[in-house]
Amino acid sequence: MPQKKSGKTYSPIFRCPGIMRAVFRLNRLAVHGRLPRNGYQMNRRRFSKKLGLGTASLVLAPSVVGCLATVPSKRFGIILNTVKDAMAHDFEATLRALKEMGYRYVEGGFYGDSLKSYAKTLKGIGLKGIGHGSSMGELKKDFARYVEIAETLEHQYIICYYPWMVGNDQIDEKRTFETVERLNGLGKRIKDRGFQFCWHPHNFEFKTLKDGRRPFDIIMDNTDPELVQLQLDTYWFKKGGGSVIEYINAYKRRIPLFHLKDMARDGSISCPGQGIMPIQKILASNAAADSMWIVEVENIPNGLTCAGEAIDFLKH
Known part of the structure; x- marks a missing residue:
């Protein structure tokens, strides 16, 4: 009022x-x-x-630019793909707007002509880069470049957003165990360079294979927790039929990163707080105290509006 x-x-x-x-x-x-x-x-x-x-x-x-309270315990960030149109227009002004909204952390690679100048821009604005990544194929092909980005931007995490070397319609037991080996191997290489490796599942990792198991369970049961941790996406876990809170309880110590997105009534992705998911209950769950909560909404035309409304909802 x-x-x-x-x-x-x-x-x-x-x-x-x-x-x-x-x-x-x-x-x-x-x-x-x-x-x-x-x-x-x-x-x-x-x-x-x-x-x-x-x-x-x-x-x-x-709801977009109101005075926002200081986060008492949760650490909120945003993946810059959520505001990709604004970032393409003017990344520095967009980063400043995100900082003013109340975001402290950003996930993603770099913008502009120089990696070092982008790192300087982030530091000057007061934002902290938390992590970046790509698919398994890209990470393996250009490993040195992804490490260079992480080193220059002082990231903590390198993330595999798609761990498969085939289309998701070709996932089977054999390919799942091959993926386990790749995740462990890449995780070891990343740890040796001083970073933590995470993988990001989607809904198709929760389909049941012929032997009755699910790829997600096989991967989590057979990867080394010291080498391979989890970026839990609230929307894709629900889309796959899982209970987000149950998975948090089961894998608390392996989830340093969350992607926070909501589900609309028609099953599509929506901005956190505008759908049917119990986002506040998820935030109040038994997640590790130092977990990072990253707002993400893909392919949204009004990314800055969503960014402001999301963090306003999350903080109150």
Whole structure:
């Protein structure tokens, strides 16, 4: 509710100068293509088209840019693919906006012409890179490059988002055990370079194989916990038919990273807090205290809006 002071009414948003500056900065960039040297102009329609924000959000909706409380215990981040359109338009301004919203950590590779300059930009804004990755094939093919990115951005994790060397419709018992060997081998190489390796399952790892087992269970039972940990994606675990909270209880010590996304009633992906999943119960579950909770929504046209609404929901 707006607060009254000295007979005047103030919206809480105007008590957040940092967030206001970020919004104004993005507006200017959308209008001019860069930060103008003098003057300030706003074109809400063009800004919303450039960055995927609805016109209503530019009336400083609290759900997008409201004053956000400090996270008491959870560590929240965002994977930059969620805001890929805004990052492509102006990555530095977008990173500043995410920081003003309340994000402290980002997952993903680098933007711009130089890895070192991007690392400097992140540090200057006050964001911490947490991890990045790719498919098994890409990680094996260009291992040195992924290690270089992790070293320069001071990442803790290198992540395999797709551990298979075949299409997911060709997964069987034999290929699952081959994948176990690859995960253990890659995990060892990554650990030897000073990083933690995680793999990221989807719904197809939960299908039942001919022998009655599921690829997910085979992988978790046969990979070395010291070498291979888990990035649990709330949406894909539910899509695969599993209980997210039960898996957290079972694998607590192997889940340093979460991808937080919600499921809409039609089964599609939605922004955290806008679907049918018990996100707050998941946050209150028995997960490790130092786990990282990463907001992710793929292929969303209004990524910045979702980013703001998600962290507002998660913090309150």
